[in-house]
Amino acid sequence: xxxxxxxxxxxxxxxxxxxxxxxxxxxxxxxxxxxxxxxxxxxxxxxxxxxxxxxxxxxxxxxxxxxxxxxxxxxxxxxxxxxxxxxxxxxxxxxxxxxxxxxxxxxxxxxxxxxxxxxxxxxxxxxxxxxxxxxxxxxxxxxxxxxxxxxxxxxxxxxxxxxxxxxxxxxxxxxxxxxxxxxxxxxxxxxxxxxxxxxxxxxxxxxxxxxxxxxxxxxxxxxxxxxxxxxxxxxxxxxxxxxxxxxxxxxxxxxxxxxxxxxxxxxxxxxxxxxxxxxxxxxxxxxxxxx
Numbered sequence: 100x101x102x103x104x105x106x107x108x109x110x111x112x113x114x115x116x117x118x119x120x121x122x123x124x125x126x127x128x129x130x131x132x133x134x135x136x137x138x139x140x141x142x143x144x145x146x147x148x149x150x151x152x153x154x155x156x157x158x159x160x161x162x163x164x165x166x167x168x169x170x171x172x173x174x175x176x177x178x179x180x181x182x183x184x185x186x187x188x189x190x191x192x193x194x195x196x197x198x199x200x201x202x203x204x205x206x207x208x209x210x211x212x213x214x215x216x217x218x219x220x221x222x223x224x225x226x227x228x229x230x231x232x233x234x235x236x237x238x239x240x241x242x243x244x245x246x247x248x249x250x251x252x253x254x255x256x257x258x259x260x261x262x263x264x265x266x267x268x269x270x271x272x273x274x275x276x277x278x279x280x281x282x283x284x285x286x287x288x289x290x291x292x293x294x295x296x297x298x299x300x301x302x303x304x305x306x307x308x309x310x311x312x313x314x315x316x317x318x319x320x321x322x323x324x325x326x327x328x329x330x331x332x333x334x335x336x337x338x339x340x341x342x343x344x345x346x347x348x349x350x351x352x353x354x355x356x357x358x359x360x361x362x363x364x365x366x367x368x369x370x371x372x373x374x375x376x377x378x379x380x381x382x383x384x385x386x387x388x389x390x
Contacts, residue, residue, distance in 0.1 A: 199242065251269070
């Protein structure tokens with residue numbers, strides 16, 4: 100068997116194993132590994148499986164800004180059985196209202212956008228952070244859902260086979276700083292940023308180059324009733340981003356253009372990148388109900 104065929108066979112086998120999670124269980128409280136699904140709407144009609152995907156690393160490149168993911172972000176809830184024609188499942192919102200948890204990430208250089216040159220001594224980096232990323236000049240970027248959870252699409256087959264779109268995610272970015280007010284966003288419910296994330300290799304327009312994701316390594320827990328995919332890498336560098344809006348409150352007509360100029364917005368497809376390093380955990384809803 101050739102390497103290519105072996106890889107596809109392995110990915111297909113992984114998908115089958117996830118789909119055929121054991122159906123035997125002993126009733127107990129939501130503790131231990133099962134606590135990951137505390138906010139899964141497992142008793143809701145149409146929910147086939149429960150999901151928790153924790154992004155603990157990676158980065159977002161938005162126009163001229165690169166924001167590393169330092170604080171974990173969790174996508175959680177339930178999802179439907181696969182559509183027989185498309186192979187796509189639809190997401191169901193988490194029961195606590197936080198389908199995508201909000202974790203603020205510091206924007207390097209803060210409000211003024213001053214970042215020390217690459218290779219600068221640690222002291223220079225520390226002083227730059229002190230002066231330009233403090234409570235007044237620092238800027239946090241928080242990823243939020245721009246559409247209802249039902250707009251999120253998942254393909255388990257594409258996730259493990261490293262081909263096609265594994266997850267379609269509509270998002271917006273909340274920029275937070277005392278001078279920007281509470282409503283400074285890039286993207287909105289009417290003009291969302293759409294990520295078509297893949298574990299395969301992207302085909303972006305220039306100047307971006309193809310970027311490789313990774314399907315991760317499968318691990319079974321709780322007597323094969325929970326499937327955990329470790330080291331998954333979801334990527335997309337073919338998306339576009341709209342202009343910022345709502346920045347500066349009543350002075351937004353002055354502040355919005357400044358933010359757009361500094362970040363490079365609107366940012367055309369081929370100038371942005373999302374890299375999400377994940378640990379993905381899945382279990383059948385009926386098993387979650389028993390635990």
